[in-house]
Amino acid sequence: MRRNIGLIGVGAIGNFLLKEINRDKAHGIKIESVLVRDRRKYESLQSEFNVTLYTELNEFLCSNIDIVVEAANVEAVKTILPKAIKEKDTIIISIGALADEYFRQHVLHLANIHQHTIYLPSGAIGGLDLLQNAQTLGTVKEVSLTTRKPANSLVDHAIMDEVVVFEGKAADAIKQFPKNINVSIVLSLAGIGIDKTKVTIIADPHVDKNNHQVEIKGDFGSATFSIKNNSLPDNPKTSYLAAMSILGTLKRINGNVKIG
Ligand SMILES: NC(=O)C1=CN([C@@H]2O[C@H](COP(=O)(O)OP(=O)(O)OC[C@H]3O[C@@H](n4cnc5c(N)ncnc54)[C@H](O)[C@@H]3O)[C@@H](O)[C@H]2O)C=CC1
Numbered sequence: 198m199r200r201n202i203g204l205i206g207v208g209a210i211g212n213f214l215l216k217e218i219n220r221d222k223a224h225g226i227k228i229e230s231v232l233v234r235d236r237r238k239y240e241s242l243q244s245e246f247n248v249t250l251y252t253e254l255n256e257f258l259c260s261n262i263d264i265v266v267e268a269a270n271v272e273a274v275k276t277i278l279p280k281a282i283k284e285k286d287t288i289i290i291s292i293g294a295l296a297d298e299y300f301r302q303h304v305l306h307l308a309n310i311h312q313h314t315i316y317l318p319s320g321a322i323g324g325l326d327l328l329q330n331a332q333t334l335g336t337v338k339e340v341s342l343t344t345r346k347p348a349n350s351l352v353d354h355a356i357m358d359e360v361v362v363f364e365g366k367a368a369d370a371i372k373q374f375p376k377n378i379n380v381s382i383v384l385s386l387a388g389i390g391i392d393k394t395k396v397t398i399i400a401d402p403h404v405d406k407n408n409h410q411v412e413i414k415g416d417f418g419s420a421t422f423s424i425k426n427n428s429l430p431d432n433p434k435t436s437y438l439a440a441m442s443i444l445g446t447l448k449r450i451n452g453n454v455k456i457g
């Protein structure tokens with residue numbers, strides 16, 4: 198059982214996890230340790246959620262934790278994951294960090310040598326089970342993602358009508374929108390890769406949800422997933438489902454039945 202969690206980053210997703218896991222105590226798991234950059238800013242979490250704060254990665258990794266959960270950003274994954282995966286299984290939500298081929302191969306190598314697992318939750322989308330099954334024989338031909346978000350999540354000036362802010366491959370989408378399109382990288386890794394997965398990002402002043410449309414075609418047939426996500430109150434860029442997918446992953450790791 199992975200009961201004790203070490204959390205990296207307390208923003209919209211980190212707050213959700215602290216409230217759901219430590220306040221409810223209903224999931225058989227507990228966040229024990231939290232890695233932050235500024236201890237003073239987060240001091241109150243210690244008494245509110247009965248956690249220990251760390252600002253030093255090594256001390257955090259040596260604390261009483263079974264699994265690390267990252268809920269920070271792509272840059273944090275780049276600096277933290279190589280060390281973390283040597284010591285612990287690790288759940289990553291800023292999956293965009295793995296778009297860098299050299300970095301991905303490096304951390305997969307470390308995971309293999311140290312016999313730890315990198316878990317990549319499906320985040321704000323779905324259908325990754327189907328995509329991985331359809332691709333077992335390498336016969337998926339096309340994968341595309343169209344993401345439509347409220348305009349102010351994507352552009353810093355007011356717009357009256359929708360604007361396509363990106364059209365191209367996932368590899369380039371994550372470079373331009375590292376806080377908005379991590380989903381394109383998990384989709385790429387489950388399917389046909391970051392250079393073949395097509396991405397369109399639309400800033401839309403007329404929507405209040407984060408919409409993702411995934412289209413898959415291959416020898417299996419075709420599939421379409423359309424997801425209309427409510428966002429988390431603390432960060433409109435981030436979908437509620439993305440936070441829930443971490444909790445779901447933690448529950449499935451500890452479960453005795455694996456579905457999908
Ligand atoms: N895979 C997916 O489907 C999705 C991924 N995401 C990604 O999840 C991550 C977290 O999302 P939110 O909680 O909404 O972001 P947020 O911006 O609300 O919170 C991130 C927190 O991490 C902290 N942080 C940054 N670097 C750190 C470091 N080196 N050590 C410790 N703390 C650090 C920040 O101070 C901030 O409090 C983001 O990278 C976001 O892009 C978000 C939604 C969906």
Ligand SMILES: O=C([O-])CC(=O)C(=O)O
Nearest residue numbers: 321377378379380435436
């Ligand atoms: O939460 C979402 O809808 C998607 C997102 O921000 C990401 O993939 O980075």
